[in-house]
Amino acid sequence: MSKPQPDHVHFRTCNLCEAMCGLRISMRDRQIIAIEGDKEDPFSRGHICPKAVALQDIYHDPDRLKFPVRRTAAGWQRIGWEEAFAEVAARLRAVQAAHGRNAVGIYQGNPSVHNMGTLLYAAPFIRALRTRNRFSATSVDQLPHHLAAYLMFGHQYLVPVPDVDRTDYMLILGANPLVSNGSMMTAAGIADRLRRIQQRGGKIVVIDPRRSETAARADEHFFARPGSDALLLAAMLHVIFAEGLARTNGWQAYSDHLAQAQEAVAAFTPARVADAVGMAAADICRLAREFCAATRAVCYGRIGTSTQAFGGLCHWLINLLNIVSGNFDRAGGAMFTHPAIDVVSIVGATGRTGGYGRWRSRVRGLPEFGGELPVAALAEEILTPGEERIRALVTSAGNPVLSTPHGRQLDDALAQLDFMVAIDIYVNETTRHAHIILPPTTGLETSHYDLAFHVLAVQNTAKYSPALFAPEPDMRHDWQIFQALRAHLEAGEGEPPRRDKGDVFQRRPETILDLGLRYGPYGSWGGRRGRADGLNLAKLKRQPHGVDLGALRSCMPARLYTPTHRIELAPELFVADMARLAAHFFGGNAGREHTFDLALIGRRQLRSNNSWMHNSHRLVKGKERCTLLLHPEDAAVRGLQTGDMALVCSRVGQVRAQVAVSDEVMAGVVSLPHGWGHDRSGILLAVARENAGISINDLTDDHTIDPLTGNAAFSNVRVRVEKA
Secondary structure (H helix, E strand, C coil): CCCCCCCEEEEEECCCCCCCCEEEEEEECCEEEEEEECCCCCCCCCCCCHHHHCHHHHHHCCCCCCCCEEEECCEEEECCHHHHHHHHHHHHHHHHHHHCHHHEEEEECHHHHHCHHHHHHHHHHHHHHCCCCEEEHHHHCCHHHHHHHHHHHCCCCCCCEECCCCCCEEEEECCCHHHHCCCCCECCCHHHHHHHHHHCCCEEEEECCECCHHHHHCCEEECCCCCCHHHHHHHHHHHHHHCCCCCCCCHHHHEECHHHHHHHCCCCCHHHHHHHHCCCHHHHHHHHHHHHHCCCEEEEECHHHHCCCCHHHHHHHHHHHHHHCCCECCCCCEECCCCCCCHHHHHHHHCCCCCEEEEECCCCCCEEECCECCHHHHHHHHHCCCCCCCCEEEEECCCHHHHCCCHHHHHHHHCCCCEEEEECCCCCCCHHHCCEEECECCHHHCCECCCCHHHHECCEEECCECCCCCCCCCCECHHHHHHHHHHHHHHCCCCCCCCCCCCHHHCCHHHHHHHHHHHCCCECCCCCCHHHHCECHHHHHCCCCCEEEECCCCCCCCCCCCCCCCEECCCHHHHHHHHHHHHHHHCCCCCCCCCCCEEEECCCECCECCHHHHHCHHHHCCCCCCEEEECHHHHHHCCCCCCCEEEEECCCCEEEEEEEECCCECCCEEECCCCCCCCCCCCCCHHHHHCCCCCHHHCCCCCCECCCCCCECCCCEEEEEEEC
């Protein structure tokens, strides 16, 4: 039977992960008949993953909320938008009047940066809250990347990106780009990009405690103990300095404190770190020499190097390795993007390039970064009595009960709030505690431009996607919700909501988008191409597949935002933290966890990016994927076989998990995927409940963090495993 022919074809960018894959959506009689990769998209070139096909599932999901609801004793009750906005503003205002402005907290989830409306309009709303208790998924994810960028280059968003399309040697630590499609490295079709490295005679080396999908296709894979990456990187730098392998491509003319950086790694010889890392000293030396000998090389670290006790050090040392090997700001190395809407320059012009330790959390004194506190502190800030304890919470596009450490504790804490409002499309494990839920339109009902991920892309492109479907009557976009909440908050009690027509954030997203394009580096008003052929939204709309703006290009030192306009090679915070690294591994305390004798790590899965994707049948169908990977030696000692149920215990909790025995993980390491655990009462996610799985964050510890950054240390959580 022949496939039905479409009467309309829609092109857009998938916004479910960082990859920015171009989609070709075929329609007939206003129904989707196919979602395929757009082969004419200059960035993704036809690549697509299973998540994109599920965009239609989210749009049609019968469990998805479309209108405001209030929690009552009889269940969820629909209410009007204006009634909801007025009640939310009044109750937040009342909490702050009674207990101080910081008695209100806000948490933003990962999808926030995947949605243009939320990314643009949430910030003015948050400023209207006037609270310092701001949290987001950043501190369970990529915060160490941003701290390293801020301290070394002067801007938290000036994160180097691997120029994967031109490199000859790629060293990958704690990352699985074949499954993530590139993370903090937006790289649609990464499998082909990596394959081309090998086809042109290059080499890919992966360091990971699990033989991941990427490691399996690499030229070489080394197991390394979770949390030891900073030792490995320091030892490689030691070899480079000791053997005179450092190369310059001009970086020495605009950088400071090389001698201090060299001194910081002097004690970390390959022989000294080998046992702690789990690699032979000879292999560490060889990797350092190969990296420097390659014509063009780049080191890339991701979730495994971020979510650990030394995440900040890892990303300083990764940047340092790329710089001193001569692979910084050059083709094939670590480079910076020049996106059409240059978020780095726009934010830089405001002077808000970052900040560290300007205030600290009330209970544990964890440092602020970029205006946010580490989310590992959220539960204790609700539960611990005292002045300005969090008594009301706003969540936006997040499910921290499943995505932040010690989820059960946070679950209990949310139940004790005086008031909670969620901006979300589902009643999930977190939002079930809300008093009011405000659901925005999503996916195919919204226009889209990737403001965040063009900043991290391995190629400069631009693409605007109009909405495919019009929202149902009385639905609201995310930007409209944030506009209305802000207006009600700023109006004051008893006053009608007011809107300043001169405020750009009172306009539609497309207006802001057009201004950003016009004033950007390719724009018709501020760009290098001048008015005649410069980019603006109207021109971008005429290019439904997007436009190619060229390969990454050198930009140093002009793009630096440090006070000296020079790279800081040895930030004092990182240099001082090396003492903690040495004390942890060589101070006589490492490896003494007798009760909890295994190291727990997470794992990414291709069909599972965020917890809310588990309500799509096509993404959860098939064999059980929420399993505990256990090495054969560790399984034999415990009398466990594949299919058995095991009890996994940590300091904060325990779960029952189905075992999968595999040498895919190194001995002493166990692995669970993230995002599962849909067994709580009160959630309205029919498909997810049938495929509940278990939450790894019922085991992860809110007190196991990187003390420097406050980032959650999900990698190397100590656990005990026994037969259930």
